[in-house]
Amino acid sequence: MPANRFNSSTTFGVGIGLRIPHYDHILTKKPTCEWFEIISENFMVDGGRPLEILDQILAQYKVVQHGVSMYFGSAEKLNREHLRRLKNLVRRTKTPWLSDHLCWGSVDGRYTHDLLPMPYTFEAARITAQKIKEVRDYLEVPVVVENVSSYAEFHVSEMTEWEFLNEVVERADCGILLDVNNIYVSSQNHNFSPLTYVNAVPAERVAQIHIAGHSKYRKYILDTHDHPVIDPVWKLYDRAIQRVGHTATLLEWDDRIPSFDEVHHEALKANKYLASASLAAAV
Amino acid sequence: MNLATLQREVARAVMTPLAPSERMRRKSSNGKSLAKVAAHIIKPNDRLTSFERLEIYNRQYWFRVLDGFYEDFPGLCAVLGDRRFDAVAKAYLTDCPSRSFTMRDLGSRLESWLRKHPEQLTSSVAALRPPGNRSAAALARHPRYQLALDMVRLEWAEIETFDSAAEPPVNLSTLQKANPAKLRLKLQPYIRLLDLRYPVDDLLLAIKHETGTNVASNAMAERQKRKNVSAMARLKPVPTYLAVHRFDNMVYFRRLEREEFGILAALHHGKTLERAIEAGFRKSRTPIEQQASDTSAWFRNWAALGWFTE
Numbered sequence: 001m002p003a004n005r006f007n008s009s010t011t012f013g014v015g016i017g018l019r020i021p022h023y024d025h026i027l028t029k030k031p032t033c034e035w036f037e038i039i040s041e042n043f044m045v046d047g048g049r050p051l052e053i054l055d056q057i058l059a060q061y062k063v064v065q066h067g068v069s070m071y072f073g074s075a076e077k078l079n080r081e082h083l084r085r086l087k088n089l090v091r092r093t094k095t096p097w098l099s100d101h102l103c104w105g106s107v108d109g110r111y112t113h114d115l116l117p118m119p120y121t122f123e124a125a126r127i128t129a130q131k132i133k134e135v136r137d138y139l140e141v142p143v144v145v146e147n148v149s150s151y152a153e154f155h156v157s158e159m160t161e162w163e164f165l166n167e168v169v170e171r172a173d174c175g176i177l178l179d180v181n182n183i184y185v186s187s188q189n190h191n192f193s194p195l196t197y198v199n200a201v202p203a204e205r206v207a208q209i210h211i212a213g214h215s216k217y218r219k220y221i222l223d224t225h226d227h228p229v230i231d232p233v234w235k236l237y238d239r240a241i242q243r244v245g246h247t248a249t250l251l252e253w254d255d256r257i258p259s260f261d262e263v264h265h266e267a268l269k270a271n272k273y274l275a276s277a278s279l280a281a282a283v
Numbered sequence: 284m285n286l287a288t289l290q291r292e293v294a295r296a297v298m299t300p301l302a303p304s305e306r307m308r309r310k311s312s313n314g315k316s317l318a319k320v321a322a323h324i325i326k327p328n329d330r331l332t333s334f335e336r337l338e339i340y341n342r343q344y345w346f347r348v349l350d351g352f353y354e355d356f357p358g359l360c361a362v363l364g365d366r367r368f369d370a371v372a373k374a375y376l377t378d379c380p381s382r383s384f385t386m387r388d389l390g391s392r393l394e395s396w397l398r399k400h401p402e403q404l405t406s407s408v409a410a411l412r413p414p415g416n417r418s419a420a421a422l423a424r425h426p427r428y429q430l431a432l433d434m435v436r437l438e439w440a441e442i443e444t445f446d447s448a449a450e451p452p453v454n455l456s457t458l459q460k461a462n463p464a465k466l467r468l469k470l471q472p473y474i475r476l477l478d479l480r481y482p483v484d485d486l487l488l489a490i491k492h493e494t495g496t497n498v499a500s501n502a503m504a505e506r507q508k509r510k511n512v513s514a515m516a517r518l519k520p521v522p523t524y525l526a527v528h529r530f531d532n533m534v535y536f537r538r539l540e541r542e543e544f545g546i547l548a549a550l551h552h553g554k555t556l557e558r559a560i561e562a563g564f565r566k567s568r569t570p571i572e573q574q575a576s577d578t579s580a581w582f583r584n585w586a587a588l589g590w591f592t593e
Contacts, residue, residue: 153328219335
């Protein structure tokens with residue numbers, strides 16, 4: 001499934017997250033990179049250097065928007081100012097799809113700026129799906145939701161995380177940004193099989209995949225995006241690609257960011273798996 | 284427990300200030316035991332208690348917002364010193380948690396909050412003073428308070444100027460053809476005009492320059508911090524008029540004459556060009572014959588910088 005209605009039937013390959021330390025390199029050296037993912041909130045401004053940089057990137061590269069604060073899962077209503085600014089940015093970037101997280105992070109207008117895990121309840125699934133639909137209808141672009149990594153589980157949960165993800169995307173009829181690193185991190189923190197999760201995801205809804213590195217502590221793993229991708233995550237990625245097919249893949253590296261070439265080189269390792277998936281599909 | 288209730292409980296715990304040890308406190312701000320809250324809401328696992336799992340989010344929240352606050356206000360940190368800055372940051376972020384989807388707005392209420400809480404900036408100084416001299420009004424007149432407030436205003440102006448909108452500029456020939464009694468000019472949305480008691484622009488530039496050049500050496504950074512503290516102690520109040528503006532999308536601090544500032548401020552408040560010039564030179568010591576040439580030179584500069592829009 002290289003292209004589907006959740007990624008506007010595009011066939012993107014491997015991209016990386018657009019980050020400030022790489023701006024000069026990208027704009028002066030113009031390296032080959034199939035696409036960039038931008039953090040929407042960094043560009044939801046009225047002017048200045050952020051938009052100047054973005055316009056230069058847009059002139060040369062394909063760009064997809066990824067948000068961090070829509071909080072589909074917050075019980076409160078959507079922030080209209082946020083949506084208005086996001087729509088302006090969608091018009092500017094012409095992003096083929098827009099992703100944000102299956103999480104919550106704001107209460108009564110106060111923002112934690114974190115990706116807090118959902119209680120896996122039917123009430124939460126209903127509220128979350130409703131908000132995803134509202135965002136999609138307002139922005140007029142396919143919306144895909146990303147599974148987050150988590151460090152806590154709630155007593156009130158009525159299902160597993162993957163069952164909750166499926167419940168939400170079916171109700172909202174939206175796509176999935178499958179983050180295989182997040183699946184791995186949560187599986188280690190909550191003692192479940194990451195393969196069970198990957199195998200349970202509806203393949204036809206996966207619009208994009210995230211890969212990343214993380215940090216291991218004595219009692220838990222933190223999703224820090226500051227290391228290369230480890231082998232168990234590549235194995236999960238391999239399994240995901242076998243199920244889903246050739247899918248737009250993005251490496252996230254957000255802290256202790258090495259050179260553009262190093263990040264891009266790490267991301268391009270995904271091509272090995274994508275190539276074998278394409279070969280398998282051809283056979 | 285429904286979704287809204289659960290999220291309120293968790294958010295209250297996550298946003299509870301950390302203990303001095305940087306661990307989660309035993310009780311939340313409303314006096315509830317956080318161990319009980321955690322046990323009621325969060326499952327333990329074979330390695331972590333419910334409290335420890337909640338604590339991960341509590342610590343991440345505070346580390347994130349404090350990092351963001353420090354990045355936005357390095358000048359205030361230099362004025363106050365690390366320990367006082369840390370206390371101010373925690374008190375401010377507890378009273379004024381983010382109400383925006385973007386961390387960029389974290390400091391948007393800092394100036395108004397500090398005006399209501401002068402003791403936050405001056406308590407270490409006030410503690411040394413006689414008790415009768417510690418009223419809020421007295422604290423607000425303290426030089427350290429004024430210096431800190433000036434720095435906050437400058438740093439927030441810099442944040443706003445960086446990514447505010449720009450409109451198509453009006454050129455000089457349009458200005459020259461217009462009737463000054465009727466012409467009303469708008470300043471670019473990104474321009475911020477500041478009347479300051481201290482020349483904090485020089486200080487902030489020095490701090491940023493040094494922060495940028497000494498990252499490789501802790502010893503150098505510490506030495507520079509001590510230099511900054513002594514520079515702060517030597518800093519005398521000098522009325523400073525400033526335009527924080529952009530050129531080629533870089534932010535600059537441009538010093539203004541008092542009269543220049545007066546004209547620009549009057550234009551910003553919607554006065555006609557003629558009235559704005561009158562307001563700018565009110566109580567000015569500039570000889571009348573020099574006023575016209577000064578005004579003409581200033582407008583040439585402002586127009587060249589693209590500061591006016593219609």
